[in-house]
Amino acid sequence: MKKIVFxxxxxxxxxxxxxxxxxxxxGELTFVQNQKDEKEKxxxxxxxxxxxxxxxxxxxxxxxxxxxxxxxxxxxxVELKKGTSAQSVKFDKDGKAK
Numbered sequence: 001m002k003k004i005v006f007x008x009x010x011x012x013x014x015x016x017x018x019x020x021x022x023x024x025x026x027g028e029l030t031f032v033q034n035q036k037d038e039k040e041k042x043x044x045x046x047x048x049x050x051x052x053x054x055x056x057x058x059x060x061x062x063x064x065x066x067x068x069x070x071x072x073x074x075x076x077x078v079e080l081k082k083g084t085s086a087q088s089v090k091f092d093k094d095g096k097a098k
Contacts, residue, residue, distance in 0.1 A: 039069040039077060047076055048095030055080075055089070063087075 044052065044065055055065065055078065063080040070076055074093040080086065090098040 039071045042068050042070045044068050044078075046070070047078070048091070048093075050095030051076060051078070051091040051097075052095070054091075054095070054097055060089075 044055075047055075047068060054060070055063075060080065063082045065078060066081050066086075067079040068076065069078075075098075076091040076095070078089045078091070080089060092098055
């Protein structure tokens, strides 16, 4: 009898753990999707002039622009890559680095 009760409790525990894990993963996927929806991919030429000057300056020499995004709040995000390193630079509406 003890074995049956123990087996039943084990099955319930495993089912509960699986259910919690699925909810957690689904929540993370929704969060990531919402973040993607908050920005639109644009061309480098669409950045404010000050942002383009900053990216063309010595501070980012050797870095390659991979993606440029305009956020719904009017700010910009630029993804850069140099060899195996990558970074993201954010600019305000006027093109000033944040």
